[in-house]
Amino acid sequence: MAELIAILGAGKMGEALLSGVLRAGRRPGELVVTARRAERGALLRERYGVEVVTNAEAAKTAGTLILAVKPQDMGALLDELRPHVSPGRLVISMAAGITTGFIEERLPDDVPVVRVMSNTPVLVDEAMSVVSAGSHASEEHLGLTEELLSPVGKVLRIPESLQDGATALSGSGPAYFYYLVEAMVDAGILLGMPRAAALEMVIQSAVGAAVMLRDSGEHPVLLREAVTSPGGTTIAAIRELERHGVRAAVLEAIEAARNRGRELAEG
Ligand SMILES: NC(=O)C1=CN([C@@H]2O[C@H](COP(=O)(O)OP(=O)(O)OC[C@H]3O[C@@H](n4cnc5c(N)ncnc54)[C@H](O)[C@@H]3O)[C@@H](O)[C@H]2O)C=CC1
Numbered sequence: 001m002a003e004l005i006a007i008l009g010a011g012k013m014g015e016a017l018l019s020g021v022l023r024a025g026r027r028p029g030e031l032v033v034t035a036r037r038a039e040r041g042a043l044l045r046e047r048y049g050v051e052v053v054t055n056a057e058a059a060k061t062a063g064t065l066i067l068a069v070k071p072q073d074m075g076a077l078l079d080e081l082r083p084h085v086s087p088g089r090l091v092i093s094m095a096a097g098i099t100t101g102f103i104e105e106r107l108p109d110d111v112p113v114v115r116v117m118s119n120t121p122v123l124v125d126e127a128m129s130v131v132s133a134g135s136h137a138s139e140e141h142l143g144l145t146e147e148l149l150s151p152v153g154k155v156l157r158i159p160e161s162l163q164d165g166a167t168a169l170s171g172s173g174p175a176y177f178y179y180l181v182e183a184m185v186d187a188g189i190l191l192g193m194p195r196a197a198a199l200e201m202v203i204q205s206a207v208g209a210a211v212m213l214r215d216s217g218e219h220p221v222l223l224r225e226a227v228t229s230p231g232g233t234t235i236a237a238i239r240e241l242e243r244h245g246v247r248a249a250v251l252e253a254i255e256a257a258r259n260r261g262r263e264l265a266e267g
């Protein structure tokens, strides 16, 4: 039997990964989950057919432990796991801000830790996941992590020093696009459109733009220039975006997210 994988703290991200790993062909018997609330565990058991165990049981039985709790809950979870984790286990953390050093300090010596930042498009196999090795994690551990994540999207190796930046850029990234969609739909309402029609127009424009960004091989600047006719409508909108400092706001917003990530490990 393949080694057991445990997802500890299966909330939004843990469940998204669980569903992705199952879609990728693993059997429910190859996975276990832990949950703080019994009802949450029962729901996951019913929805996916996976066994729900305690954190201690997961640590004792699983070869790979995926930590998917909030950063604020990580210290308490690691204290609970410490007596049960042996050096053979691979620990993968999905938490924002929490460094591999934070985890290594709280677990027995030499436990390999890989830090991952993924995003919610895991749910549609379009995640962006970035991975970094802790001080005891080898090429094999990075490879195992990539094997788990690649069926649910793209995976990139990055130095751990860039993890908080990646969290701000791609971990939180989907939220910025949803926010822009919301704002554009509001603009449609302002222009007198029915909400449903505005939503359809904006979503399809977003999907079309995303597919062109991914598949055309063109730089985003060239794609935008192709939409922006001389003396036309698009440049009138771009002038307003520039006048309101939207580019500077994006730079500052993403820097603020990076800085917040740095604070999270401090509790
Ligand atoms: N939501 C997102 O878009 C992303 C979240 N993340 C990271 O993923 C992690 C989880 O985030 P979400 O899924 O959004 O949060 P969530 O709150 O939906 O899930 C966390 C789950 O862990 C459970 N939990 C807490 N302590 C526990 C314990 N000791 N034992 C068992 N279960 C426990 C909670 O009850 C909850 O169900 C966070 O560290 C976050 O930084 C990373 C990338 C994207």
Ligand SMILES: O=C(O)[C@@H]1CCC=N1
Pocket: 096, 167, 171, 172
């Ligand atoms: O907002 C957060 O803290 C998490 C991490 C990246 C996306 N969501």
